[in-house]
Amino acid sequence: MEQLKDTNDIHDNNATLPRVLLVDGMALLFRAFYATSYSGYIMKTSNGTPTNAVFGFVKYFWDAVQRFAPTHIVCCWDMGSKTFRSEQFTEYKANRVDCPEELIPQFDLVKEVTSSFGVMNVGITGYEADDCIGTLAKHYSQDAEVYILTGDHDMLQLVAERVRVVIMKKGQGNYAVYSPESLFEEMQLTPNQIIDLKGLMGDTADNYPGVKGIGEKTALKLLVEYESIEGILENLALLPKGVRSKIETQLDMLHLSRSLATICCEAPVACALESCFWEMDRQTVLSKFEELEFRGLMKLIG
The missing domain is CATH 1.10.150.20 (5' to 3' exonuclease, C-terminal subdomain)
Structure with missing residues (x-):
């Protein structure tokens, strides 16, 4: 496992390649929700809209952007509970508890926020976010280096020569970065x-x-x-x-x-590399932050 200190040390030979950050949106959103609601307090706007998960998501997202310095970003999402896997096995994820009521309105809200950053949101009905990430990672890694930001260890199957899986550890800004070599060193597995x-x-x-x-x-x-x-x-x-x-x-x-x-790396998803170039319009983001009363986040983007 590579304990990240300087991303430039990881891919010295690929310094001229674009760097794509593929964000596992659901993983970040759920992590943010539970990290900020365990005490029972849910952050809300003055009109009563819950925003705690979105607020935490932005902090995780921004920290990763600063740390990994991507040139391109895509955020991938699940699109409903039914996928081709639930057709294969009806009990697949059938043990999941109902989504917390306060989180439901934040699913659409978080996508508005990522869009305000100029980030492409991707999801396909019948497939999981993992499948979108696997497919895009396979495609992008032909011409770029790819970092997958997630908390899901299942994603380790996607590690490759130009694909790093970044597992979010406990505490913001704490990551484990896996390459084929470090994965084998830690687990003795490919x-x-x-x-x-x-x-x-x-x-x-x-x-x-x-x-x-x-x-x-x-x-x-x-x-x-x-x-x-x-x-x-x-x-x-x-x-x-x-x-x-x-x-x-x-x-x-x-x-x-x-x-x-098995993550499907042949999902019917396409997102041209040039369409996900990372180029934030600061004023657009600040406007969205103001709308959501995220005053504490405004200083993050300078």
Whole structure:
């Protein structure tokens, strides 16, 4: 894991390339909401519109922009709860609790704010923000270096030579930046093996089981030894009886869980690089801040 000090040290060989920041909008918004509402107090405008999540989102967003110095920015969003994954597995994310009432009006509001910064908002019905990010990262990395800003470790499967996944850690401005090398150093896994890991152990947050009875420790051990789910299946006879039995009896769910864990990098999304050039109009942003009574944020943008 690269503890970020100076982004210029990360890609010395790519100094002349554009740098695209792909923002996982939902990850930032939810993090901001819960970070600012745990005490029970919800920031609102004088007309009663809740704004705490948007306020926190802007702080996270602006800190990342200052730290990573992108030349281009895109913000990606989920577009409803139903996706192609819920068609594959009806229980997918079915355990999610209802969205807090105070957060609902902030979904549209935050997109107005990102638009005021001149940032392109992207989302496609039937796909998750992850899929938009994966597709755009694959496309942009042909001609640019890409930074994915998120709190979701599933995104580590997208790490590549020109793609860094930036995991937001506890405390604003605290990031872990993953390259293929640092990912392997920390977890002894390649990006593709992250998918197989989730296939084996499942994901309680997304509500798919993987192979019941196989946790992270066993899954990691199997992948380090046999490299992939295919490698594990080819060597079933060598596995301890209990592990072999669990895999054999849950083979269909293993393959389904791996499919659910795989970010689609061929989503029908397109956003030309030149259309997401980062060029903020300060007055437009200040106007939006004034409308939302974000006086405490005005000094952020100078």
